[in-house]
Amino acid sequence: MSRDFSFTLRATDGPARLGRFSTPHGEVDTPAFMPVGTQGSVKAALHRDLEAIGATIILGNTYHLFLRPGDALIARRGGLHRFIGWNRPILTDSGGYQVFSLSDRRRIREEGAEFQSHLDGSRHMLSPERATDIQANLGSDVAMVLDECLAYPATHEAAADSMRRSVRWAGRCRQRLEELRSRPVEGVTVTNPGQAQFGIVQGGVYPDLRLESADATVEVGFEGYAIGGLSVGEPSDVMYEVAGATAARLPDAQPRYLMGTGTPEDLVECVARGVDMFDCVMPTRHARNGQLFTSQGRLNIRNARHAEDDGPLDPACRCYTCARHSRAYLRHLYMSGEVAALALNTLHNLTFYLDTMGRIRDAIAFRTFESFRREFLRSVSSLAVES
Amino acid sequence: MSRDFSFTLRATDGPARLGRFSTPHGEVDTPAFMPVGTQGSVKAALHRDLEAIGATIILGNTYHLFLRPGDALIARRGGLHRFIGWNRPILTDSGGYQVFSLSDRRRIREEGAEFQSHLDGSRHMLSPERATDIQANLGSDVAMVLDECLAYPATHEAAADSMRRSVRWAGRCRQRLEELRSRPVEGVTVTNPGQAQFGIVQGGVYPDLRLESADATVEVGFEGYAIGGLSVGEPSDVMYEVAGATAARLPDAQPRYLMGTGTPEDLVECVARGVDMFDCVMPTRHARNGQLFTSQGRLNIRNARHAEDDGPLDPACRCYTCARHSRAYLRHLYMSGEVAALALNTLHNLTFYLDTMGRIRDAIAFRTFESFRREFLRSVSSLAVES
Numbered sequence: 001m002s003r004d005f006s007f008t009l010r011a012t013d014g015p016a017r018l019g020r021f022s023t024p025h026g027e028v029d030t031p032a033f034m035p036v037g038t039q040g041s042v043k044a045a046l047h048r049d050l051e052a053i054g055a056t057i058i059l060g061n062t063y064h065l066f067l068r069p070g071d072a073l074i075a076r077r078g079g080l081h082r083f084i085g086w087n088r089p090i091l092t093d094s095g096g097y098q099v100f101s102l103s104d105r106r107r108i109r110e111e112g113a114e115f116q117s118h119l120d121g122s123r124h125m126l127s128p129e130r131a132t133d134i135q136a137n138l139g140s141d142v143a144m145v146l147d148e149c150l151a152y153p154a155t156h157e158a159a160a161d162s163m164r165r166s167v168r169w170a171g172r173c174r175q176r177l178e179e180l181r182s183r184p185v186e187g188v189t190v191t192n193p194g195q196a197q198f199g200i201v202q203g204g205v206y207p208d209l210r211l212e213s214a215d216a217t218v219e220v221g222f223e224g225y226a227i228g229g230l231s232v233g234e235p236s237d238v239m240y241e242v243a244g245a246t247a248a249r250l251p252d253a254q255p256r257y258l259m260g261t262g263t264p265e266d267l268v269e270c271v272a273r274g275v276d277m278f279d280c281v282m283p284t285r286h287a288r289n290g291q292l293f294t295s296q297g298r299l300n301i302r303n304a305r306h307a308e309d310d311g312p313l314d315p316a317c318r319c320y321t322c323a324r325h326s327r328a329y330l331r332h333l334y335m336s337g338e339v340a341a342l343a344l345n346t347l348h349n350l351t352f353y354l355d356t357m358g359r360i361r362d363a364i365a366f367r368t369f370e371s372f373r374r375e376f377l378r379s380v381s382s383l384a385v386e387s
Numbered sequence: 388m389s390r391d392f393s394f395t396l397r398a399t400d401g402p403a404r405l406g407r408f409s410t411p412h413g414e415v416d417t418p419a420f421m422p423v424g425t426q427g428s429v430k431a432a433l434h435r436d437l438e439a440i441g442a443t444i445i446l447g448n449t450y451h452l453f454l455r456p457g458d459a460l461i462a463r464r465g466g467l468h469r470f471i472g473w474n475r476p477i478l479t480d481s482g483g484y485q486v487f488s489l490s491d492r493r494r495i496r497e498e499g500a501e502f503q504s505h506l507d508g509s510r511h512m513l514s515p516e517r518a519t520d521i522q523a524n525l526g527s528d529v530a531m532v533l534d535e536c537l538a539y540p541a542t543h544e545a546a547a548d549s550m551r552r553s554v555r556w557a558g559r560c561r562q563r564l565e566e567l568r569s570r571p572v573e574g575v576t577v578t579n580p581g582q583a584q585f586g587i588v589q590g591g592v593y594p595d596l597r598l599e600s601a602d603a604t605v606e607v608g609f610e611g612y613a614i615g616g617l618s619v620g621e622p623s624d625v626m627y628e629v630a631g632a633t634a635a636r637l638p639d640a641q642p643r644y645l646m647g648t649g650t651p652e653d654l655v656e657c658v659a660r661g662v663d664m665f666d667c668v669m670p671t672r673h674a675r676n677g678q679l680f681t682s683q684g685r686l687n688i689r690n691a692r693h694a695e696d697d698g699p700l701d702p703a704c705r706c707y708t709c710a711r712h713s714r715a716y717l718r719h720l721y722m723s724g725e726v727a728a729l730a731l732n733t734l735h736n737l738t739f740y741l742d743t744m745g746r747i748r749d750a751i752a753f754r755t756f757e758s759f760r761r762e763f764l765r766s767v768s769s770l771a772v773e774s
Contacts, residue, residue: 044726339431
């Protein structure tokens with residue numbers, strides 16, 4: 001186990017957990033939402049704005065950084081934190097999810113995943129060892145194991161085979177990390193010796209496979225555990241059920257991270273089932289498409305009804321966008337294709353997500369999570385979504 | 388004359404002038420550079436960043452705002468300042484320059500300019516009265532008269548005809564403004580009663596025409612005077628000579644604005660010839676193309692030599708971009724098409740321009756402008772431009 005990573009469970013309210021984890025780049029209060037900084041930049045946001053609105057940790061995508069500018073170049077810069085000028089914690093994924101998304105440009109074998117770059121068609125092999133090495137070069141505070149992400153729906157047999165391969169890969173990732181921790185390895189620069197590594201539970205929507213995967217992954221032993229392979233097309237209630245059952249099987253003393261989820265409602269519902277960490281492109285991607293989250297539901301800023309609206313996006317919001325600009329102006333910027341529309345919308349949506357996490361943490365601390373949850377779901381999701 | 392607009396000449400150093408003008412939205416120290424906020428947004432910059440780096444006045448383009456979202460909508464919002472949430476001074480152009488740039492989509496008559504929208508092909512007439520009305524709806528602090536911008540080169544005869552038409556148009560603009568100041572006019576909302584109006588001197592590169600235009604425009608009488616029709620393709624030395632000769636013919640007690648110029652060297656050279664105000668898309672447009680201004684000359688961030696450079700764009704620069712990020716990261720963001728590249732580059736280039744204006748003002752105040760000018764031209768423009 002890394003001596004530089006620790007997790008403290010500070011309070012619980014039913015299955016909901018208030019916690020804090022420590023990394024070489026600082027602490028993160030959980031439940032936490034991690035904005036996605038795909039290529040070393042959270043799209044349309046500047047680091048100082050992320051800090052100001054309370055982003056304590058961001059996510060970087062190994063696949064993208066590996067291809068451009070390359071993990072070796074980043075290692076020569078001293079690691080991802082120094083390269084991008086972000087001094088708070090960073091979690092990197094393994095690159096697996098993007099590689100599996102390439103569908104006809106990749107081939108999976110026991111050894112690893114062969115794939116062709118979406119940028120230039122060049123061929124690469126992403127093995128568990130390579131995914132571990134790349135993340136060592138990047139020097140994130142939390143690295144993820146390479147796992148196989150199955151499309152939904154999958155048969156029980158396919159899900160079982162895939163999950164068991166993921167468990168074998170998890171073991172190889174952990175072994176490689178321990179090698180890197182114990183001795184210098186040619187071609188790898190461990191830019192963050194205190195890096196932690198999380199295992200990932202797979203198993204599709206099959207309870208027996210999820211439990212088998214959780215037990216086997218915990219058996220390998222990691223600083224934290226993720227729940228992968230959800231938010232891939234299954235209904236919300238199935239996702240909630242699987243996430244909840246899986247979370248309940250994981251060790252209390254370590255953080256639980258639900259990958260790639262979700263809507264604000266999803267975050268609340270999964271915190272209610274014992275999840276501690278989330279990431280999702282939804283707030284940033286929706287912002288760039290004009291879809292904005294408010295305390296009164298979602299709106300689309302392109303809608304003509306905003307053209308002469310002098311009010312803010314959300315009177316309950318503390319962000320710069322809401323403090324300074326009207327819906328009328330934001331609609332004009334969006335319709336005119338101004339870069340400022342992307343920046344202002346992103347700032348707002350991320351503030352909504354991060355403030356929601358803050359309210360969740362407060363509610364757990366005060367043991368009022370259930371009433372917060374009911375009120376939140378009533379106000380946010382009962383209203384029609386404007387598309 | 389507007390009682391809400393005044394100009395004070397505070398010091399001179401040769402023809403270079405240190406001044407300050409007052410508007411209903413605050414004061415502007417001159418020589419001043421105005422970032423261009425074409426559609427009510429300085430491209431890729433947020434208002435708070437413009438304020439933080441010392442932008443005391445921005446420019447809005449009447450042509451663009453008239454077409455989208457429309458000056459009537461902006462008037463219903465209370466004027467451009469309230470619509471865009473910018474509380475410092477704004478200058479608007481007349482729309483003439485953009486209309487004349489439409490070339491085959493416009494026709495000029497004595498009445499005004501007929502043109503077709505670049506957005507939807509709709510037909511419109513921009514007359515001197517209409518240009519004045521639109522700007523009254525917008526409520527900028529400084530409105531510009533409608534003038535005819537001639538392409539370079541033009542014969543003496545064409546330049547003379549065009550210039551004399553501009554003088555007649557200037558008279559009509561002034562008459563319309565006085566009408567608006569004295570009584571309500573159907574369909575026009577004077578959203579900023581303290582709005583000033585500047586005349587524009589034309590006459591191509593012909594000294595006799597420039598002097599005739601200056602005299603005739605001053606005869607009409609405006610709160611300030613602009614020099615138009617330069618930076619349209621003529622050599623720099625011709626531009627400097629015409630700007631200098633024209634500036635010298637204008638009243639000492641009023642501000643002089645050279646429209647659409649230019650490089651940092653142009654600003655210094657034209658301040659040296661008595662110009663007080665500038666605007667140009669160069670810092671913002673170049674930023675979006677990766678062309679960055681530094682105290683050591685220009686660079687292009689795409690260049691491979693920056694790929695592993697951990698240093699800032701410009702060690703002499705105080706901007707957020709230089710304080711936080713390396714050339715290596717900025718190149719990565721640019722090559723990866725990240726929105727943050729546009730924002731960070733824009734912040735840097737505008738800081739360079741605004742800091743240059745601050746240094747110019749200091750040099751005039753200390754009567755060291757000539758040595759500043761020599762040193763500036765030596766350090767900035769003697770180095771090769773990296774394209």
